[in-house]
Amino acid sequence: MKFTDGFWLMRDGVQASYATEVRDLRAGDDHFTAYAAVHRVRERGDTLNSPLITVECFAPAEGVIGVRATHHAGKARRGPDFALPGVSTAPGSAKVRRDGTVTELTSGPLTLRLDTAGPWGLEFLDAGGRRLTAVERKGTAFATTPDGAHHMIAQLALAVGESVYGLGERFTPYVKNGQSVDIWQADGGTSSEQAYKNIPFHLSSRGYGVFVNHPGKVSYEIGSESVGQVQFSVEDQSLEFYVVAGPTPKEVLTRYTALTGRPALPPAWSFGLWLTTSFCTPYDEETVTSFVDGMAERELPLSVFHFDCFWMREYQWSDFAWDPDVFPDPEGMLRRLRERGLKVSMWINPYIAQKSPLFAQAAEAGYLVRRANGDIWQWDLWQPGMALVDFTNPAARIWYTDRLRTLLDQGVDCFKTDFGERVPTDVVWYDGSDPERMHNYYTHLYNEAVFELLREERGPGEAVLFARSATAGGQQFPVHWGGDCFASLEAMAESLRGGLSLSLSGFGFWSHDIGGFEGTPEPAVFKRWLAFGLLSSHSRLHGNVSYRVPWAFGDEAVVVAGVFIRLKHRLMPYLYGAAAEAHRTGVPVMRPMLLEFPDDPACRSLDRQYMLGPDLLVAPVFSVEGEVEFYLPDGTWTHLLTGERVQGPCWRRETHGFDSLPLYVRPGAVLPWGADDTRPDGDWLDGLTLLVTPDTGDGEVTVPGQDGAAAAVFRTARTGDRLTVTADDPQLPFCVRVVGDASASAPAVAGKAVLRLC
Structure with a gap:
């Protein structure tokens, strides 16, 4: 939601109050609370008839720092709240240090710094002291709108060239800079700004993430109201957000999913x-x-x-x-x-149509969502007279x-x-x-x-x-x-x-x-x-x-x-x-190029290709004729289907028939390759081949069982042009082959295979 009219003015009917200076700070061993006035206090009279914003800073988990800004704390909390299984209650996960006017809260590689001597602001620093982002002079506020609604507002600074990603399954441009995004579930298809999966979490190309801990409507302005800020706001009296440390995007996701829950392993x-x-x-x-x-x-x-x-x-x-x-x-x-x-x-689906015998049964038992007057909520969209099952019961x-x-x-x-x-x-x-x-x-x-x-x-x-x-x-x-x-x-x-x-x-x-x-x-x-x-x-x-x-x-x-x-x-x-x-x-199976190559600037905006797991690059073909343009990062990549080798970094234009597409194996990878092509859940160790590239070196690869645990572990060792692959189980038969070259292969003997690489 936008509150300002350009840099100087507010929108009609909007009144905003911004944290301006710290009037008091109370610190514990692992948290602190700042009380920020919304204007400069020059004399005692300035403390009258004026609000404070209470800003609590704490660490819900290692490498995560939370900030909760509150105007009026007396609002009843009716829920629901996100279940956060990774919140740590153990002491010692964070530490507060005070040095004069500077107070720092450190959790793992992340530090939050507040200097009470200057104007209001919070800085988030990485383990090396580099500034990741900051709450600047208009970064903590509340505002009222013409309809009487009360909004809490936060802003985090964007660095030059910083890109923002995430916020759920969004079909608008992949890089979210310049967009307005409302976190609000909608059945809107895949061709608009609406989304089925709305997640108040964004990831930055600078190696941190931000989770807004509010399950309701969160409105984002990502460089779209103030071009140097990510702004998020809620219609509430309190706004809580967590900054999640990296430094790599993978580490950000690992910490974030530890906090909110890891994916179950599908069969x-x-x-x-x-x-x-x-x-x-x-x-x-x-x-x-x-x-x-x-x-x-x-x-x-x-x-x-x-x-x-x-x-x-x-x-x-x-x-x-x-x-x-x-x-x-x-x-x-x-x-x-x-x-x-x-x-x-x-x-x-979770709806019960009126014609179903279950409707009367659920209505009588009180299992359907009701209006304030006691009527069951119903409408005729999707199914006539349908009602909604109340899963809070x-x-x-x-x-x-x-x-x-x-x-x-x-x-x-x-x-x-x-x-x-x-x-x-x-x-x-x-x-x-x-x-x-x-x-x-x-x-x-x-x-x-x-x-x-x-x-x-x-x-x-x-x-x-x-x-x-x-x-x-x-x-x-x-x-x-x-x-x-x-x-x-x-x-x-x-x-x-x-x-x-x-x-x-x-x-x-x-x-x-x-x-x-x-x-x-x-x-x-x-x-x-x-x-x-x-x-x-x-x-x-x-x-x-x-x-x-x-x-x-x-x-x-x-x-x-x-x-x-x-x-x-x-x-x-x-x-x-x-x-x-x-x-x-928590690192996904289908990975944006940014996840595997965060230091390659060319990968930061790529949205027509991805890594399938850590070692396979996939570039779907979006043309009838088969023309496709894609990017290969540094190293020598090998096409899985043809064995063609291409030296990166480079942009490629290729033309593919319907039975092919750019499918490249990462330099140095070892790819477990099953023998059974008739089913996904066969015995993967039966007839297993390990596909290697000519530049595969020392390393280790694990083949899982269907419970996800390791079923076999293989180690690779490179000496000159000879690659030795050893299985932990010497009785396990397997074969080693160079990607795309059936003639360059070696079967294992007593759990070991030796292959000459050219």
């Missing part, structure tokens, strides 16, 4: 191809069987079959009951699908998940948790939560309830969602997909921008609708999207008004699908290692 089978009925298309068991048969006949491996909305009766979503006219034998159908080795996913949560438990007993494996964004603010919640704060947070309760049910029923290693909406902490319940995009190359590119933005907001796993959701893609668009989709962490064929089976787009689409499905399966020993890293550290 290995979920990394295979998901195929759906699509949304508005006609389908029944015969249709479903024809799809599964068609994939098998064309030798296209399939891992998950998904039933979208119309598995339930029309006008009755969600009542979790199969439409008996379409699926008269759901248990038998599910059994037959499982006998073919498939997992089953079901579409659900523990009994309602149990009632809702018990409906899902019945489906799990029938043989369902996981759920697509759709919607969760259209949450009203003119309602009363069971637990008394503030409706404005609950609007964004509702999705967290919804996805958490379903995920915890799956964890309970299927085991901790088997729980997985396909979720659309999220807020901070939602990364704990993967996987998330990009929502409703058009079937166009432009929408494919905006989807990638959204995924990269989300990955810099702490989310380890992300997917999208291959071919686009709205409309029917041209065959060329579908084939280009296949390559991108199957080189994402999770891969799903889904559409709106038309099916997404590959043969609907021609024989070549079948070939392309086969190439990339089998490629992903062979990459699983590598990909699941990246997944385990995301679970362990």
Whole structure:
């Protein structure tokens, strides 16, 4: 929200008060509180009829410093609040030091400095004393607007050339400088400033992050009101934010996800191809069987079959009951699908339509959100007379998940948790939560309830969602997909921008609708999207008004699908290692170039390519003709499919057929390569090959098991042109091969392989 009219004036009706000077400071061993007047105090009379802003500085975790600015502290806190599992209550994680007028709070490599001798301001310094950012003269304030609303405002300085990223899955430009962003859940598709996944966390190219600890609407002006400031504001009496130390972007994400929660590790089978009925298309068991048969006949491996909305009766979503006219034998159908080795996913949402018998049941029990006058909140958008399940009511949560438990007993494996964004603010919640704060947070309760049910029923290693909406902490319940995009190359590119933005907001796993959701893609668009989709962490064929089976787009689409499905399966020993890293550290599977190459200025704005794990560079092709432009950082990169070697740093223009794209192996990498291309969850050590590059040197690589723990560890040692690879288990058979050169290979003998590199 903008409060000023240029540099000198305020907008009509806005009155602002800025922290100006410190009038008192009280310090403990690990925190301090400053009391800032909003104008210069020259005599005692200046202390009358004038507010103070209370600024509390503390360290919620190692390497994280929090600032809480409050005008009136008496406002009742109704919740909800972000659950922050990483907040530390142990003493000693921070230390206050005072030297004359200077007070410093240090936590890990991060220091906050306040000098009470000068005008109001806070400086954040790294371990070497370099200034990361600062709260400057207008950086702590409150303002009232013509409608009487009270806003708390904070500003953090931007350095010359500093770039800002994140704030959730945003489809606007990847670098957020110059944008106005509202953290407010909306069902707006992928082609506007609205977003399904709004995260009040941004990451800076200078090696720090900032998390605003407020679940309601947070309004950002990123160099868009004051061009040298990131401003954020809330309609409240208090504003709390945390500065998260790096110094690298990976370390920022590691600290941030330690604070807000790390992603669970999805099961290995979920990394295979998901195929759906699509949304508005006609389908029944015969249709479903024809799809599964068609994939098998064309030798296209399939891992998950998904039933979208119309598995339930029309006008009755969600009542979790199969439409008996379409699926008269759901248990038998599910059994037959499982006998073919498939997992089953079901579409659900948190709304209950009036026509469903569940509506009256939930209404009588008090499980639906109500207005202040006691009426159940309803409208006719999406489903006629639909109401919203109140997940703040523990009994309602149990009632809702018990409906899902019945489906799990029938043989369902996981759920697509759709919607969760259209949450009203003119309602009363069971637990008394503030409706404005609950609007964004509702999705967290919804996805958490379903995920915890799956964890309970299927085991901790088997729980997985396909979720659309999220807020901070939602990364704990993967996987998330990009929502409703058009079937166009432009929408494919905006989807990638959204995924990269989300990955810099702490989310380890992300997917999208291959071919686009709205409309029917041209065959060329579908084939280009296949390559991108199957080189994402999770891969799903889904559409709106038309099916997404590959043969609907021609024989070549079948070939392309086969190439990339089998490629992903062979990459699983590598990909699941990246997944385990995301679970362990919070570093995502799909990584913006900035994460792996933070010191390369050319990587800071790249939004049409990414690293898949630490060692594979992917540049999707966004043209029918196959022309693609991308950047290779320093070193000699090797194309995984052709073995071509290219010396970076350089910009490349290439032309690719539909069965190829720029897919380069990082210099010096060791890539575990599976033998089984028929499924994602096979025995990765059976027939394992380690792909190396001619410049691979000393190092170590781990192949995970399906629990994410190390199943095998290999060490590489370079002497001249000889590379020796040794397995921790001398009985483990494996082979070492140079990327793209089948003739340059060596099988292991007694757990050791020696390869001559040219």
